[in-house]
Amino acid sequence: MHAESVESSKALLLPANPFHSFWQLGASSALSLGPQGWLCPGSAFLSLILRRPELALVAESCEAEIALHQALLIDPMACVQPDQLGSIQDADARDNFAMFVDFREALLAAGTLEAYYLEVLRSGRVRVPPLFLDSLVATVLGFVQRETLDAFQVRAGQLLYREQRLSLSEGRALCADSEALDQRQAYAHSAAGLLDVLSPDNAADFWRQGESALYALDLTHELSKELVHGLSFKLTRSHSGLKALSQVLTQWLGHFLQTQENESLSIEPLPQVDDSAWRWHIGLDAESMSLLNDLYEGRAVDSVRLGRLLSLFRLDAPARSDKPVYLGLAMRTDGSLRLKPQNLLLNLPPEWALRG
Template identity: 50%
Template structure:
């Protein structure tokens, strides 16, 4: 068992008898220490008083007059969003219940950042006993955007924010930005692809999100004479992602499923599909309805998956026993924004499960 994602706040949460995570004051204090709520030199006295009061007792009620006393409009909005998030989380009792309730309500009233932080903490719980660095690295895809690179049949996923920061500053922060603006030479960018040889280094570096994940699932080799040998890679990042998604569904819905990467859907009785991101949702809908799809869009499809329920009785009666097809796709800018809530909301569950 390895420790990872120490910045997720997992150690500040309490695990319930159900295995879900109950919020604590220490967990809420992590949000108060974030840049969005941290005090600034120009913060007014009322903001200092509110911030200090919440640090001392993060669950304390806050009157509307206390918010209105803040001189800075951005600060008022930031604290209002935090308090809305905090109150919803405390009312739900666990991070998992809050996450499910939020998306089932159809009204998202908190910033995407808070949603990603909640998802990370839940995934840290889901993967707590994981010993496979590939699986944990794949888990990052559920709460951090990925920039996708495709070349010579290889598909690599890297953390978008880290890659963009390195491209801008070469990893040297404000000093690197200064050198870039001055057109001074910067050191080369070096992000490692996760392999069996360097997997042991992932655990201590997990907070930096600096490893690339190879999503190449199959490798083809031309044997000449028109023969092509296709081999499925044992260490495919897509297989690791599939295992994470299986655990995600089991943890939050209590439903056992198996998920396997596919190269294509060859099913005349295709009945149900779920896009794992906005782009894949639209593409699968178009394919299902027989609409023409531009080659450029198809090339952005990273993978298909087949999901099967272990117990077909947990599915809607009209599709019981049928596979569910999943899609994963980058956008036109080469960015993948996976939406793990799609699996929770759009699987064909029997009414008793929902």
């Protein structure tokens, strides 16, 4: 990942982000809303699931699979009989369509995408394929960001449903979509094909390219500047990826908490936790959760592991608690990052009363 540009024609030839269509669906407000302002499932959402590669027809598809797929594309709500599934010759295809039907029925029974999402996560037995849950997150996030004009926030939002890969160099943390980076490297066969870093100068291109927009995000929040005589100061970047991510997480949490316009809710990047009354913390991924637990309990943490901590955050909601909640974000040992937006919803203090 680097900030050097590549030919825009190459970028436009790359495969589209398969989850961006779900984001676009939510952003278009094409789904109806339930009483609490949550998204009701419908044919538009289910049609996108049916167009996923896992359910797409292939040359080897039998007549029964072709007939079922075509019928569901016409009416994603159509009743599917057991013999229709049983007639599909390929076992993997048969299982995939069975999972789709089970997912569809459970989603419709829950009434809204958000209610189903919480129901699955709270069950403690998540048997739903990750791509189904990621599609839910992308669609809900698109709705939450439907009026967002900030390209940095939209790109930061992708961290909630797309695995990322980090590159640390000269005090900067560059974050790229793992699948997009692999696609670019496979396409270019050379270092010249690495991703551009999103900046104010190319933000318009990000919007123009839409689903094919592939940009790295700079998660560096502060830059250290060395002066003479050993003096230094820290400069907060105006287009910080961490600041954009904080705003996205605030919107995400506020949507599920069903906050009112006059309710104050904020998440801000934090260089360190200096709080003798530190009461509650949430890791936004498995790595940071383990790290914060050890720090909270006073256990030793080696410098290598601590170096994987990308940022801390402070979550404040005065109407719900007079104590802040501290958040953490860290990359894995292999440099990847898989943010789990459900952690922010499921691990809140009891008094926050997340309904749904």
